[in-house]
Every structure is written in structure tokens, then in C-alpha cells.
Amino acid sequence: MGRPRKYDEDFRQRALERLKTCQDISALALELGVNRSQLYRFRNEALGRAPVPRSESWLREKSDQRQRRRIAELERVVARQALELDFFKGALLRIEENRRKRGQNSGKPSTSKSGT
Structure with a gap:
């Protein structure tokens, strides 16, 4: 598996704005070229939530x-x-x-x- 991509703050902010009004998160993720889970991570970080670590399973x-x-x-x-x-x-x-x-x-x- 490759290294995780780093997204600049401008990209994150634009993604978060689109996420607020988005009806289909999977389609938005595809359009932006990111995983759906990455959009949720952006949102959780913006809300001050701790990142959810990936489980061993x-x-x-x-x-x-x-x-x-x-x-x-x-x-x-x-x-x-x-x-x-x-x-x-x-x-x-x-x-x-x-x-x-x-x-x-x-x-x-x-x-x-x-x-x-």
C-alpha cells in the first residue's frame, strides 16, 4: 500500500464546504479523487473529534x-x-x-x- 496523501488546507476547506450540502458522499469522494472515509476524517478533524484509529481487525x-x-x-x-x-x-x-x-x-x- 502507498504512502498516505497529504491534502493542503485549501483542498480540505473546499471539500468540507461541499460536504455540508452534499447528498451523495460517495459521488463527492469520487469527484474529488479521495476515499469516502477521508471526507469523514476531514469533517471529524474540523469538528475537533479525535481521529478514529483503524482497528487491528x-x-x-x-x-x-x-x-x-x-x-x-x-x-x-x-x-x-x-x-x-x-x-x-x-x-x-x-x-x-x-x-x-x-x-x-x-x-x-x-x-x-x-x-x-
């Missing part, structure tokens, strides 16, 4: 989410590699089969080996 949940996403990504990679492996195994079998057929059908080579 919240942090653990976020970590679990990241791990689940990573596992899903790795499972997709493994599945793709398994398909590629099956493809190349099949191609190799066909090549070997074609070589065997050519070896059985041809009696004497049309040219002699060099040096014999």
Missing part, C-alpha cells in the same frame, strides 16, 4: 483481501501455464508421431550420409 481484513487477490492472480497464472503445457505436450506428441511415420514409410534414404 480492519488491518487484518485488508491484508487478507490483498492475499486473496494475490492467490487468485497466481491461480490464473498456474491455469494458463497448465494450458500452455498441455498444448506443447500435444504438439510434441504429434511431431514424434510424424517422425515415426516418416521413418517407417521410407525405406532407403535418397542420399547417403556424408563420410560413408
